Amino acid sequence: MRTSGVWMVHIRQVPLESESIYTPRFLPCGAAEVDQAVRAAKSAFGHWSRMSGMERARIMIEAAHMIESRREEIARLEVVNNGKSITEARLDVDSARLCIEYYAGLSSTMAGQHVQLPGGSFAYTRREPLGVCAGIGAWNYPFQIAAWKSAPALACGNSMVFKPSPVTPVTAVMLAEIFTQAGAPDGLLNVVQGGQETGRLLCHHPDVAKVSFTGSVPTGQKIMEMASKGVKPVTLELGGKSPLLIFQDSDLENAVKGALMANFLSQGQVCSNGTRVFVHKDILPEFLREVVARTKAIEIGDPLLESTRMGALVSRPHLSKVLAFVEQAKREGATVLCGGEPYVPSDPKLRGGYYMTPCVLGDCRDEMTCVKEEIFGPVMSVLSFETEEEVLRRANDTTMGLAAGVFTRDVRRAHRVVEQLKAGSCFINNYNVTPVEVPFGGFKMSGIGRENGQVTIEYYSQLKTVFVEMGDVDSLF
Numbered sequence: 001m002r003t004s005g006v007w008m009v010h011i012r013q014v015p016l017e018s019e020s021i022y023t024p025r026f027l028p029c030g031a032a033e034v035d036q037a038v039r040a041a042k043s044a045f046g047h048w049s050r051m052s053g054m055e056r057a058r059i060m061i062e063a064a065h066m067i068e069s070r071r072e073e074i075a076r077l078e079v080v081n082n083g084k085s086i087t088e089a090r091l092d093v094d095s096a097r098l099c100i101e102y103y104a105g106l107s108s109t110m111a112g113q114h115v116q117l118p119g120g121s122f123a124y125t126r127r128e129p130l131g132v133c134a135g136i137g138a139w140n141y142p143f144q145i146a147a148w149k150s151a152p153a154l155a156c157g158n159s160m161v162f163k164p165s166p167v168t169p170v171t172a173v174m175l176a177e178i179f180t181q182a183g184a185p186d187g188l189l190n191v192v193q194g195g196q197e198t199g200r201l202l203c204h205h206p207d208v209a210k211v212s213f214t215g216s217v218p219t220g221q222k223i224m225e226m227a228s229k230g231v232k233p234v235t236l237e238l239g240g241k242s243p244l245l246i247f248q249d250s251d252l253e254n255a256v257k258g259a260l261m262a263n264f265l266s267q268g269q270v271c272s273n274g275t276r277v278f279v280h281k282d283i284l285p286e287f288l289r290e291v292v293a294r295t296k297a298i299e300i301g302d303p304l305l306e307s308t309r310m311g312a313l314v315s316r317p318h319l320s321k322v323l324a325f326v327e328q329a330k331r332e333g334a335t336v337l338c339g340g341e342p343y344v345p346s347d348p349k350l351r352g353g354y355y356m357t358p359c360v361l362g363d364c365r366d367e368m369t370c371v372k373e374e375i376f377g378p379v380m381s382v383l384s385f386e387t388e389e390e391v392l393r394r395a396n397d398t399t400m401g402l403a404a405g406v407f408t409r410d411v412r413r414a415h416r417v418v419e420q421l422k423a424g425s426c427f428i429n430n431y432n433v434t435p436v437e438v439p440f441g442g443f444k445m446s447g448i449g450r451e452n453g454q455v456t457i458e459y460y461s462q463l464k465t466v467f468v469e470m471g472d473v474d475s476l477f
Helices: 031-048 053-069 071-082 086-106 142-155 171-181 196-204 217-229 252-268 284-296 316-331 388-395 411-420
Strands: 012-015 022-025 114-116 122-129 132-136 159-163 189-191 208-214 234-237 243-246 276-280 335-338 359-362 379-385 403-407 425-428 461-468
Touching: 031 132, 031 159, 031 189, 031 196, 053 071, 053 086, 053 142, 053 171, 071 086, 071 142, 071 171, 086 142, 132 142, 132 196, 142 159, 142 171, 142 208, 159 196, 171 189, 196 208, 196 217, 208 217, 217 234, 243 252, 243 388, 252 276, 252 284, 252 379, 252 403, 276 284, 276 388, 284 335, 284 359, 284 379, 316 335, 316 359, 316 379, 379 388, 388 411, 403 411, 411 425
Parallel strands: 132 159, 132 208, 159 189, 208 234, 243 276, 243 403, 276 379, 359 379, 403 425
Antiparallel strands: 012 022, 114 122, 122 461, 335 359
């Protein structure tokens, strides 16, 4: 059904077989619903694109204020939606709000260039919106990703049809409702539900001007191929197998905290995670003692409790997949230093949940599956190295290049190493910090384009050049 310009679905609670917990089921949007959503967005675009940047900004700021006032409500629903801890969910809501505020500030800055030409003639450029943009989100940051995609699109004067992951369908609808309540035209941000087929319909729709996708590399490749049929620009934020380099002169306390942040946020379900942790051989034993002790101390359980630091993984199939990676690592010679097992909380209501203990793998080698493939779960693979040249070669030996990090007290080494790391987002003496003012995105098979930062305006707009002749036409005919 449709309400206030937002495409809704009937979400029912259906018991899983042989389990006492419940999971949402919904009816996916087909060709008719997708077409209706795109046409509604196209209609809203006509009005929204003619508004001044300041007028758009006022509505976006109002939406940000509404998100702030409903922070706890949205965060709690995100916990149910995804399984992450309430502490992280609140930070995700904050990131969404800050993103909308940031692009509201940029909405009035879209401008072109004046170029003086001979004889009094001149040219100028106009930066114009694209039209209806399609956003396709991932299940690890449902509300945040919906904001990261819609905020720059709307700031530039576009409208958007957003498809959340079918695993986490709920909170994107809340964002669309908030924009409508803040004064946006009906249909400006539409939400369609569904899986692969719904996404295909969006990518192929003739009135969709651009596609922005966050998810896996194989799906990103398919989306890029589909968009190419209509020569549509794409933004792809895909997977990663990112390296974290810890040198012998590092502040060990910060290096351990950085490694934990690089592996265990959102139950390890983060594309930028630094899951290949390269530690200099001289400090490896001390590093492992500390990181294992702190990993064992991570509080697992009810994600709605303030004390919980690790909730449930997103689904049972995904939990099984992550646990299978741990078993394969053991078969290939890695040592499980801690974790890597199913976890059953003491609370009877949680015993059917998709929990596991966070895992640290030692004795890892570059050729192991756990080191080469993205696990997307709470599994840290630790490797040893001896020289800077060696670790750089090994760190860059991957088809992906989303993120990378380095811990060292030597400022010259830090910048020298970062210059040579083949990754789009690099961290020095920290990890997984993503302020909305700073572009985020990858190299190689980790994607195209950027989320956040001023540069993203270029990915949601197009440049028009206008030549103005002030004299007579100099004709060859």
